[in-house]
Amino acid sequence: MQKVNYQKEMERELARLKKEQVVPKLLLHSCCAPCSSYVLEYLSNYFSITIFYYNPNISPKEEFEKRVKEQQRLIASMPFKNPVDCIVGKYEPERFFEISKGLENVPEGGERCFRCYELRLREAAILAKQKGFDYFTTTLSISPLKKAEKLNEIGRKLEQEYQVSYLYSDFKKKDGYKRSIQLSQEYQLYRQNFCGCVYSKKEAMLREREIS
Numbered sequence: 001m002q003k004v005n006y007q008k009e010m011e012r013e014l015a016r017l018k019k020e021q022v023v024p025k026l027l028l029h030s031c032c033a034p035c036s037s038y039v040l041e042y043l044s045n046y047f048s049i050t051i052f053y054y055n056p057n058i059s060p061k062e063e064f065e066k067r068v069k070e071q072q073r074l075i076a077s078m079p080f081k082n083p084v085d086c087i088v089g090k091y092e093p094e095r096f097f098e099i100s101k102g103l104e105n106v107p108e109g110g111e112r113c114f115r116c117y118e119l120r121l122r123e124a125a126i127l128a129k130q131k132g133f134d135y136f137t138t139t140l141s142i143s144p145l146k147k148a149e150k151l152n153e154i155g156r157k158l159e160q161e162y163q164v165s166y167l168y169s170d171f172k173k174k175d176g177y178k179r180s181i182q183l184s185q186e187y188q189l190y191r192q193n194f195c196g197c198v199y200s201k202k203e204a205m206l207r208e209r210e211i212s
Contacts, residue, residue, distance in 0.1 A: 006141070006152050007173035014046050023082055024134035026167065027052050029124040033070040034191045035139045037078070037183035038176050044080040047135070051075065054089030054123045057096040057116050058196035064091050070190045077187055087127070095119060096197065108200050109145060116197070117146075118154050125158040125166075135167045142171035142180055145195070 017024065026047035030036040036051060043049060053071055058064040068088055075084050099119055103112035121138055128136035137155065141148040148170035155166035171177075184191045194204035 003149070004152070004168075005173075006148055006168045006170040009168040010170075013167065017046050023048055025050070025132070027124055027128040027131070027133040027136040029054060029120055029136070029138040029140070030071060031055055031120075031138075031140055031143075031196065032067050032192070033074040033187075033189045034180055034184040035142045036071065037074060037187065037189065038180040039139045039142060039171050040075075040078060040080065040084060041179070041183065042171075042176070044082050044084055046082075048082045049080075049084045050133070051084065051086040052089060052124050052127060052136075053086060054120055055196060056090075056092040056094075056119065058091075059093060059198045059201070061091060061093075063192075063196065066190060067192075067196075074187055074189060089123060089127075100197075100199070104199060108195065108203050109147065112199065113146075113195075114150055114154075117151055118158075121151070121154050121158055125162040125164055128164045129162045133164060135165045137167035137169055139171065141169050142176050143195075144172060144177060148172070 024047055026043065026049050028039065028043070028049050028051050030051045030053055040049065051071060053068055055064065058067065072086055075086055096116060096119065099115040100112050106112045117140065124136045124138065138151060140146045141151050152168050155168065159166035194200040
């Protein structure tokens, strides 16, 4: 089975929007300011964007709040062609630990992460439906550690379930991840070395020990 190029799928959709000269409303789930930087720079040329910061996986609460502030600071600092604002979701770590039961020792990038993707994307889809957004998507695919194929599979399922268009994407393509690092340096963003959950932090610490 041939792999889908989600970057090209998105480019076709963006070309259609440009041709029709419309500026739809996009609800963009964001995991952190660094990952959203390139995505905002790119997509704000085509959409009016609302960042949805919903990440119950992040621990501890101080880390969650630090990332929220960096997200808000970035939005206030970057120039955009179309409006960008932000909605901060509830901090609900108990929901993440509930879906992680029995999967605590699964390596990053496995079933625990897939459940976490869906937890966050489902909240985005629900909010997009409630507030009348034209599209929803997530910044998660910009990370080399995140599986774009799985994210888009979940997005497709939720699109059908909630009847809100999912913007298919693979933001790491075309040097998107590299650009996010450049923008993080330009705006002096706090850039963490782990996804956010206690399990990814543990893996990051182990990697650092192996390097040292």
